[in-house]
Amino acid sequence: MNIPKNRISPFDIDSAEAVSHVREYTNSLRKSGHEPKAYVMTFGCQQNEADSEKLAGLCSLMGYKIIDTAEEADLVLVNTCAVREHAEQRALSHIGELKFIKEKNPDMIIGVGGCMASRQNRAEKLKVSFPHVDFSFSTAQIHLVPSFIAARLAGGRRFFPAANLPLHGDNTPDTYYADFPEDLPVVRGSTSRAWVSIMYGCNNFCTYCIVPYVRGRERSRRPADIEAEVRRLVERGYREITLLGQNVNSYGRGLDENVDFPALLERLAKIDGEFRIRFTTSHPKDVSPDLIRVMAENEKIARQFHLPIQSGSDRILHAMNRKYTAQSYFEKIDALRAAMPDITLTTDIIVGFPGETEADFEDTLTALRRVRYDMIFSFIYSPREGTPAAKMIDSLTREEKTERFARLLEVQNAITLEKNKAEIGWIERVLTDDAPGEDGVMHGRNEGNKIVRLTGSAEPGQFVWARITDAEPYLLHGEIVPPPR
Numbered sequence: 001m002n003i004p005k006n007r008i009s010p011f012d013i014d015s016a017e018a019v020s021h022v023r024e025y026t027n028s029l030r031k032s033g034h035e036p037k038a039y040v041m042t043f044g045c046q047q048n049e050a051d052s053e054k055l056a057g058l059c060s061l062m063g064y065k066i067i068d069t070a071e072e073a074d075l076v077l078v079n080t081c082a083v084r085e086h087a088e089q090r091a092l093s094h095i096g097e098l099k100f101i102k103e104k105n106p107d108m109i110i111g112v113g114g115c116m117a118s119r120q121n122r123a124e125k126l127k128v129s130f131p132h133v134d135f136s137f138s139t140a141q142i143h144l145v146p147s148f149i150a151a152r153l154a155g156g157r158r159f160f161p162a163a164n165l166p167l168h169g170d171n172t173p174d175t176y177y178a179d180f181p182e183d184l185p186v187v188r189g190s191t192s193r194a195w196v197s198i199m200y201g202c203n204n205f206c207t208y209c210i211v212p213y214v215r216g217r218e219r220s221r222r223p224a225d226i227e228a229e230v231r232r233l234v235e236r237g238y239r240e241i242t243l244l245g246q247n248v249n250s251y252g253r254g255l256d257e258n259v260d261f262p263a264l265l266e267r268l269a270k271i272d273g274e275f276r277i278r279f280t281t282s283h284p285k286d287v288s289p290d291l292i293r294v295m296a297e298n299e300k301i302a303r304q305f306h307l308p309i310q311s312g313s314d315r316i317l318h319a320m321n322r323k324y325t326a327q328s329y330f331e332k333i334d335a336l337r338a339a340m341p342d343i344t345l346t347t348d349i350i351v352g353f354p355g356e357t358e359a360d361f362e363d364t365l366t367a368l369r370r371v372r373y374d375m376i377f378s379f380i381y382s383p384r385e386g387t388p389a390a391k392m393i394d395s396l397t398r399e400e401k402t403e404r405f406a407r408l409l410e411v412q413n414a415i416t417l418e419k420n421k422a423e424i425g426w427i428e429r430v431l432t433d434d435a436p437g438e439d440g441v442m443h444g445r446n447e448g449n450k451i452v453r454l455t456g457s458a459e460p461g462q463f464v465w466a467r468i469t470d471a472e473p474y475l476l477h478g479e480i481v482p483p484p485r
């Protein structure tokens with residue numbers, strides 16, 4: 001690679017220059033009869049999946065063919081999650097296994113990014129304990145990955161810049177996160193469904209959550225850029241657009257334009273074409289009457305709302321710094337149901353937060369029975385070092401937490417089945433998957449994002465109409481019918 005020896009620091013090679021250097025390298029491999037390949041391994045949430053699609057886009061731009069296994073890869077990028085201890089351990093275990101693959105292919109480049117790698121002590125651990133890893137990158141450095149690869153291919157040292165990222169909240173330099181580029185290439189994992197990030201970071205500092213420390217403060221993308229991206233996707237045949245952000249309801253703060261999330265939704269719903277819009281995640285404190293009105297008035301916005309309650313106890317909600325009470329949360333649910341009686345509601349619950357008493361837990365069960373969610377995503381509390389909750393006294397044993405978790409699931413599973421059975425006989429619009437399932441049968445997702453197993457002939461990635469014929473706890477069955485008139 002034609003980079004002078006004194007210029008092999010990633011900070012000295014801008015992204016465009018880096019892409020062209022790596023392309024030279026991948027072209028030379030191809031000329032010698034070797035197809036250069038890259039594998040992007042993803043852990044965690046939809047935001048990470050969206051980031052991985054950008055990483056895959058950059059790899060493709062640099063001349064790598066994207067594959068789905070590390071064994072054959074010349075470049076492996078691992079996009080990690082830090083939300084739970086278990087997620088970090090899984091990522092570290094996979095990163096450890098890459099050592100044996102790299103022993104067979106010493107020219108392999110390995111980069112580790114995402115939320116875990118954005119933490120100072122984790123980046124340090126990668127540097128010290130995983131010598132086969134070439135570099136780490138934070139969630140704000142995705143666009144710099146070509147520079148990291150180019151410098152390493154040119155003989156530069158292993159590089160762990162995330163070690164410079166301050167771990168604690170407000171001293172995170174805004175400049176570090178500013179100007180996330182708009183024009184990164186994307187290789188999307190689906191031809192019918194697309195993630196569109198509308199904002200990055202979070203200002204809320206829930207006491208159990210590491211996200212604000214690793215993804216920084218909220219920054220919203222300009223509405224015109226988001227609209228242009230959604231228009232392009234719809235023109236290319238995408239049928240479902242999911243808007244992503246840690247707290248989409250606070251979209252728009254800090255922008256020069258006077259725009260909020262309902263205004264953005266209204267603008268996107270005006271785009272011509274047959275498609276639907278989803279969004280995640282919402283914070284209950286920021287759900288406004290205007291948002292509910294816009295959802296109810298626009299058919300293109302799916303009647304589905306994921307609204308994390310986390311606990312039904314005001315005492316625990318306060319300790320979590322959630323900034324709402326159970327009652328104010330219920331009022332938002334009531335307003336959503338009043339405007340859209342058929343809306344699908346889901347939530348997140350944390351069981352066994354430090355200090356949670358039996359009475360607090362009973363409040364959570366009461367919340368499940370009152371709201372009657374279609375589905376919940378529940379987790380046993382796992383302390384994240386560096387968060388305020390990790391310093392709270394956690395007197396519950398693992399057995400007590402597990403027992404509460406089982407009771408929670410018992411209550412919810414019965415509700416989920418009842419709610420699914422209530423849909424039997426309904427005729428619903430279903431977006432089919434990109435390919436039939438392993439059983440050869442086409443599945444899809446209804447308006448509420450529930451999986452529907454379809455009988456009858458259906459093209460992949462298209463809207464069809466289906467009559468719901470049966471229901472299981474996590475699956476609906478449907479037969480394809482002609483569209484209603």
Ligand code: SF4
Nearest residue numbers: 202204205206209211
């Ligand atoms: S709203 Fe709370 S839970 Fe969600 S990302 Fe922000 S701090 Fe974490």
